């Protein structure tokens with residue numbers, strides 16, 4: 244009977260002792276909800292490698308069955324997840340013991356192979372001991388798991404999963420729900436930890452309430468909606484990946500075509516050039532050869548003359564005189580007609596346009612335009628304004644400004660006539676302009692527009708974004724121009740009793756009549772015109788033709804000097820004298836009032852819940868609206 248070989252033989256390949264990642268004996272086995280078990284370190288490096296490619300991961304697939312395992316906690320970083328995953332106690336004990344012998348029999352010095360694991364005693368038992376264990380009054384309720392099922396995950400699953408929820412502190416059956424803490428309690432929890440809590444429901448009642456209240460349906464609906472958004476976003480993301488591939492293929496094709504065109508062109512130029520060169524060489528050589536031939540004939544003639552003049556001894560007098568006269572006459576003729584000396588230099592001036600290509604340092608500029616839009620709108624009726632930072636050096640009298648596309652902030656400091664430029668919330672530039680700036684919007688990637696005024700006359704100036712120098716005045720008025728907004732290529736300017744809509748050259752295309760002392764205007768995604776009047780203390784939403792749609796006023800909204808609208812079309816109104824910011828739905832219904840000291844302007848960053856709030860006396864602050872988490 245004392246034969247231990249079968250159990251030892253299985254040790255190597257057995258799932259109860261071997262980690263499926265490293266194929267060695269388990270070291271600190273951790274168990275996933277799908278009941279698959281891995282060494283602590285193996286699982287930890289697996290989780291890190293699968294999560295590092297994802298933005299804010301919420302879980303990971305089981306390395307064996309791919310079932311998605313939610314993060315064990317959403318408040319700790321990925322590196323610590325494995326620590327929170329429970330140890331598989333059975334496998335841990337088995338891997339420490341390194342045999343599968345009945346513990347009870349071992350105490351009696353007998354070696355008998357175990358058949359079951361008692362979870363309550365953390366012991367292995369043989370068939371016989373199991374029988375006694377089940378009969379004994381003390382151990383009859385113990386949870387026994389047959390060892391054979393440890394290899395069979397689905398079987399084990401059924402066996403281990405308790406039909407009751409257990410409390411955190413004592414691992415006892417849950418009997419109550421503390422409504423105050425939303426905490427599941429056993430009797431002990433309820434009497435100790437939650438003794439002073441107001442509402443503690445029996446767990447049956449709590450379940451019944453939940454079923455009746457429709458909260459299940461609400462949660463299901465919320466999840467389904469979010470799921471739809473995720474499905475849509477995923478397919479859009481995949482579409483974007485395809486787009487990147489297609490576009491880069493297109494760019495590659497166009498670049499290669501351009502190169503081929505340039506090379507073919509240069510080749511053709513070279514061919515013309517070489518044939519011109521050959522022609523030129525031939526002509527010049529012919530010309531020079533002609534001269535060389537003429538010179539060489541004259542040379543022969545001179546040799547002959549010299550010969551004649553030298554051999555005069557036997558010559559008769561008459562011939563001598565005749566020769567002399569003839570040679571002298573002919574020489575005059577020959578020298579007069581002698582060819583000119585040719586000095587020839589051959590040059591080639593390469594076209595500067597051609598050599599300039601060597602100064603080109605880049606084939607093309609590759610640019611990516613990217614926008615990130617929050618997947619889910621936050622519920623602004625239960626959110627808070629989290630202070631991100633203060634913009635130092637913007638103390639008082641900031642009447643407007645904007646977030647640039649690159650995330651920088653430019654503020655208009657009215658009385659000091661300054662434009663303040665912030666990068667990463669640090670003041671990087673301060674430029675004094677000739678007039679008092681009231682508001683700023685970004686017009687293009689290189690220009691900003693500034694509404695400015697002096698001595699009761701106002702205008703909208705175009706400024707170079709790099710130098711902050713005024714380029715031109717695109718709109719001039721006899722009255723003050725207050726806040727600006729841009730949408731679909733048009734600019735809107737609040738001018739107290741009117742809002743002007745004009746194009747990029749300053750041609751006014753529409754005028755909207757509004758209540759007096761309208762200092763602020765914003766345009767939403769539907770191109771609706773939103774403005775607030777400090778005379779009537781109200782907020783008006785008009786369609787783009789100027790037809791009034793929604794009106795908002797509130798006893799706690801006084802002097803609504805500034806306003807803005809965000810990407811999800813909620814309206815934010817700065818009540819300067821009521822010391823608050825009213826957040827309204829797109830149809831101008833109140834969502835929530837936030838207390839802020841004397842706000843003058845509020846301006847949002849594109850596609851985000853981040854904004855800055857300027858004030859007459861205080862430093863401009865950057866806030867982010869964050870949803871309150873409910874526990």
Ligand SMILES: [Zn+2]
Pocket residue numbers: 262263264265266267269270281282285
């Ligand atoms: Zn392992």
Ligand SMILES: [Zn+2]
Pocket residue numbers: 275277278279305306307308309310
């Ligand atoms: Zn699994």
Ligand SMILES: [Zn+2]
Pocket residue numbers: 345346347348355368369370371372373
């Ligand atoms: Zn036994």
Ligand SMILES: [Zn+2]
Pocket residue numbers: 361362363364365376382385386
């Ligand atoms: Zn037991």
Ligand SMILES: [Zn+2]
Pocket residue numbers: 410411412413414415428429430431432
């Ligand atoms: Zn408890």
Ligand SMILES: [Zn+2]
Pocket residue numbers: 421422423424426436437440
């Ligand atoms: Zn409680």
